Amino acid sequence: MAVDKSLKAKEKSVQPNLKEALREYFGFDSFKGEQEEIIHNLLSGNDTFVIMPTGGGKSVCYQLPALIMPGTAIIISPLIALMKNQVDAIRSLSHESVAHFLNSSLNKGEITTVKKDINAGNTKMLYIAPETLKKDETIEFLKTIDISFVAVDEAHCISEWGHDFRPEYRRIKQMVKEIKDVPMIALTATATPKVQSDIIKNLQMNDAVVYKSSFNRSNLYYEVRSKGKKGEAIKEIVSYIKTKPNKTGIIYCLSRKRVDEIAGILQANGIKALPYHAGLDAKVRGDHQDKFLMEEADVIVATIAFGMGIDKPDVRFVIHYDIPKSIEGYYQETGRGGRDGLEGECLLFYNPADIEKLEKFLKDKPVAEREIGELLIFETEAFAESSACRRKFLLHYFGEEFDDKGCNKMCDNCRHPKEKIDGQAAAVTALKLIKEIKGKYNLKHCVDILIGNKTHEVTLSKHQDLALFGVGKDQEDNYWKSVIRQLLLRAMVTKNIENYGLLSINEEGEKFLKKPTKFEMSVDRKFEKFTDTDEDDGQVEMVYDEELFAILKDLCKKVAKAKNLPPYIVFQEPSLQEMAFKYPITMDELSKIVGVSSGKAIKFGKEFLDVIKKYVEENNIERTEDVTIKSVVNKSARKIAIITNIDKRVSLDDIARGQGIKRDELLQEIENIVNSGTKLNLSRYVSELTDEEILDEVMDFFRKTNDNVIESAMKEYGEEFSKDELHLMHIHFISEMAN
Numbered sequence: 001m002a003v004d005k006s007l008k009a010k011e012k013s014v015q016p017n018l019k020e021a022l023r024e025y026f027g028f029d030s031f032k033g034e035q036e037e038i039i040h041n042l043l044s045g046n047d048t049f050v051i052m053p054t055g056g057g058k059s060v061c062y063q064l065p066a067l068i069m070p071g072t073a074i075i076i077s078p079l080i081a082l083m084k085n086q087v088d089a090i091r092s093l094s095h096e097s098v099a100h101f102l103n104s105s106l107n108k109g110e111i112t113t114v115k116k117d118i119n120a121g122n123t124k125m126l127y128i129a130p131e132t133l134k135k136d137e138t139i140e141f142l143k144t145i146d147i148s149f150v151a152v153d154e155a156h157c158i159s160e161w162g163h164d165f166r167p168e169y170r171r172i173k174q175m176v177k178e179i180k181d182v183p184m185i186a187l188t189a190t191a192t193p194k195v196q197s198d199i200i201k202n203l204q205m206n207d208a209v210v211y212k213s214s215f216n217r218s219n220l221y222y223e224v225r226s227k228g229k230k231g232e233a234i235k236e237i238v239s240y241i242k243t244k245p246n247k248t249g250i251i252y253c254l255s256r257k258r259v260d261e262i263a264g265i266l267q268a269n270g271i272k273a274l275p276y277h278a279g280l281d282a283k284v285r286g287d288h289q290d291k292f293l294m295e296e297a298d299v300i301v302a303t304i305a306f307g308m309g310i311d312k313p314d315v316r317f318v319i320h321y322d323i324p325k326s327i328e329g330y331y332q333e334t335g336r337g338g339r340d341g342l343e344g345e346c347l348l349f350y351n352p353a354d355i356e357k358l359e360k361f362l363k364d365k366p367v368a369e370r371e372i373g374e375l376l377i378f379e380t381e382a383f384a385e386s387s388a389c390r391r392k393f394l395l396h397y398f399g400e401e402f403d404d405k406g407c408n409k410m411c412d413n414c415r416h417p418k419e420k421i422d423g424q425a426a427a428v429t430a431l432k433l434i435k436e437i438k439g440k441y442n443l444k445h446c447v448d449i450l451i452g453n454k455t456h457e458v459t460l461s462k463h464q465d466l467a468l469f470g471v472g473k474d475q476e477d478n479y480w481k482s483v484i485r486q487l488l489l490r491a492m493v494t495k496n497i498e499n500y501g502l503l504s505i506n507e508e509g510e511k512f513l514k515k516p517t518k519f520e521m522s523v524d525r526k527f528e529k530f531t532d533t534d535e536d537d538g539q540v541e542m543v544y545d546e547e548l549f550a551i552l553k554d555l556c557k558k559v560a561k562a563k564n565l566p567p568y569i570v571f572q573e574p575s576l577q578e579m580a581f582k583y584p585i586t587m588d589e590l591s592k593i594v595g596v597s598s599g600k601a602i603k604f605g606k607e608f609l610d611v612i613k614k615y616v617e618e619n620n621i622e623r624t625e626d627v628t629i630k631s632v633v634n635k636s637a638r639k640i641a642i643i644t645n646i647d648k649r650v651s652l653d654d655i656a657r658g659q660g661i662k663r664d665e666l667l668q669e670i671e672n673i674v675n676s677g678t679k680l681n682l683s684r685y686v687s688e689l690t691d692e693e694i695l696d697e698v699m700d701f702f703r704k705t706n707d708n709v710i711e712s713a714m715k716e717y718g719e720e721f722s723k724d725e726l727h728l729m730h731i732h733f734i735s736e737m738a739n
């Protein structure tokens, strides 16, 4: 696939003085890594593929040529927020019209300005989202202009084996071809060998020169700790941060709920921490991000949504409170630490039960996505449990050979090595088995055979009859898992990623079988499993169609205005996000969206369905039928008890007593029930508080108030009603209007 670099370099034509241009446009005196070669290659009209870890200076590789070459470069980028940051950064180096973006956030007037600037030859870079690129009007316009080249940023989005798969990315080549045949440069900061070949295949870049930088971040220290019982990891995190006063860090969690919880605990412990997740209002999110960049906050607690396009050089620690969903994601997130080349500590808290939680979340996904997801999770599990050098493991994952002597004790396993044992005989046994069953089985199956575990799969394939069945029963499954993981890491066994992770012996393995050499290894760490019964744990951050979400949000405001209601009464943000993820087009599908009852769907749904249907048609979106399952069907016993008691008109005090909770906690529970789309008849309770006329007045007040409703109501009616009473009236209002 790769063309010999030296050959290509010789072909290069007379080119402008790049160093001078770099100084002029960016103020740098010298290029980083292979930047200069990459730029030369692109300027020579060749396709180029750049794999460079975050912080390596990827963007200069296309920005500088864009500034030098005649015409406008088209830069395809997945996220609107990311685009805006990039465009702002370039404008600050040059002039306002040098870079523009084209996406759904622009109005007609703004689009006209963009086109005028391009036609006048003022614009060197046009950032564009794939969703916008595929529109006919965009393609027609781009056909009329002079394009220097096309850059595909975050190219791993092409592959479903990457950590950020975007189906629209797969159509880029097709659309570009329709416009003009120009050189292409694809860039990514994370790519396994499998993802790399997907990118090359999909973008039809077989002749591209590939530039791959090392993924080793030698200044980062990697450590995995046991998560312990609920609350223990948080305690550890608090004391860890206390030893690093005024230092900046990021804590990643998988659910919004956990983000809020941990940020709250850190704040209560005097740490300047702020939450960041997609459930927060965009303004709040932007504000928290700014505070982090401006060092008004030391720690950001975030879901995966945080960090794309953020370049803060002095992040000193990155903590994973939950196990990441893939090694690529983990590498990307830890990569935000120590960008300045100084200290950066990466701490992962691991609990084997988290793996099961992630798998459970995959259950609702289409089969193909589920299988890929499971394989990716098994890799993170192997990483967490590994007793080998973490750095070696990470680099091996990205197809890079690394001698662990080079780690310099910058990982927990190198710093505190586990006792080494002689694994030669075991390695031979495992290799013999893998050879015998001919690359048709995965790691778990092999371990089951070795320890003599008659699972359903083992009996189905009659593997209990193998001579090797049960030969390793003196050892635990963890021992054999470690042996096979070592064989993988030493590249004697190959895992077929495309094919369910099936193991097969390779040439190195055959060599070892013929003449076994020294095989020192240590057994992987066995982490204690802690299960907690947290009911909201299934809610993992979802990636949704931001363009559609913006459209639906606008529609929501419009509908609300016409009905003289605040927008959250029509649909709340989590519901809109899920719509922008599942694309419901029938009433039935709509009523399966979180927070939408069938009554609510009928009441407000029609216009939304029309818009989604049109959007799906216009953008050729392939809807997956089997994802339309309600993601959180979460009616705990308590919720059911509350609903029945309210139906029976039991007094609120009695319900609270019966559930053993305080009155305000009960109100919160009732509000959650109502917000999830269930209509409750609360008239009886509110009519006890006041007469109809005043109630109407309060209801009217709620109609006009969108933010901090209860606080505002307290200002207005605080003398007549208590906070709990106003809260109850507000819940009544939501239940009546929204459901």
Ligand SMILES: [Zn+2]
Pocket (backbone or CB within 6 Å): 388, 389, 390, 391, 392, 404, 407, 408, 409, 410, 411, 412, 413, 414, 415
């Ligand atoms: Zn190491």
